[in-house]
Amino acid sequence: MTENIDKNKDEKLSKTSMDNTDVVDMLLSKNKEQTVDFETMILETQKRVWGSLKKGYEYSGMADESEKFLRKNVFLKLDMVVLYVDLVGSTTMTLEMPAEKIAIIVSSFSQEMAAVIRQHHGYVLKFVGDAVIGYFVAEGNSLLAADNAVNCAKSMITVIQKGINPILNQYDYPDLMVKIGIDFGQNIVVRYGSDAEQSHVDLMGPAMNIAAKIQNIAKPNQILIGNDVYQKLHPTSQKNFLQIVWKNNEWKYRSRLTGEIYKIYEFKG
Secondary structure, three states: OHHHHHHHHHHHHHHHOOOHHHHHHHHHOOOOOOOOOHHHHHHHHHHHHHHHHHHOOOOOOOOOHHHHHHHHOOOOEEEEEEEEEEEOOHHHHHHHOOHHHHHHHHHHHHHHHHHHHHHOOOEEEEEEOOEEEEEEEOOOOHHHHHHHHHHHHHHHHHHHHHHHHHHHHHOOOOOOOEEEEEEEEEEEEEEEOOOOOOOEEEEEOHHHHHHHHHHHHOOOOEEEEEHHHHOOOOHHHHOOEEEOOOOOOOOOOEOOOOOOEOOEEEEOO
């Protein structure tokens, strides 16, 4: 009986699916202006994750726009919003699940988060274990970059809850949860070596460091933003955030401008 139920479930997903490769190429293509509606994004996320778990489906290669952008701007200082999204509980999963399943889940999670970043006009800097780092260039329009980053974070939570977890639940896998930290500031593009085409390129700066630290103190499925991001949001969007009041000196980092404890805000919706 269980085998029949699984078979019917798989057939249902297969009949309603379109070519996975076409969709992934659309989401991860070089054309950042190409977008899909949110319901389609959720549906296609489910199909890709299901394909990965059931058939070993592998994602199409992601065009590395970030590296191209960074190489064109080596040693320049750029204003940007940095977003860190980290998978919660991966260590526990590693101890309780087969290594090959963990690899599929983490890989699918990372690439789905990358797709969301690109859908919100951001760049994917890199994958670090079970974390993804993205950035939104603010040169010329820091307000739009802040708005895109916050909307990206909200979309990530929704994609996980409505797109990824329902498929994982069908296979008795635990729900995924994330911690997200966002900050704004100036970062410098660095190149480690003299080879303009091959030497490693990366970002370095206060926003990178603080965004990582903000993410580290976030709770599961919590979005935290620094004050420099908060100040660039429209007043209507600011109403969705509440300043965190620290009780036990959990946060000790100070503003680069005022010297006072740097304010952190939690998304409340």
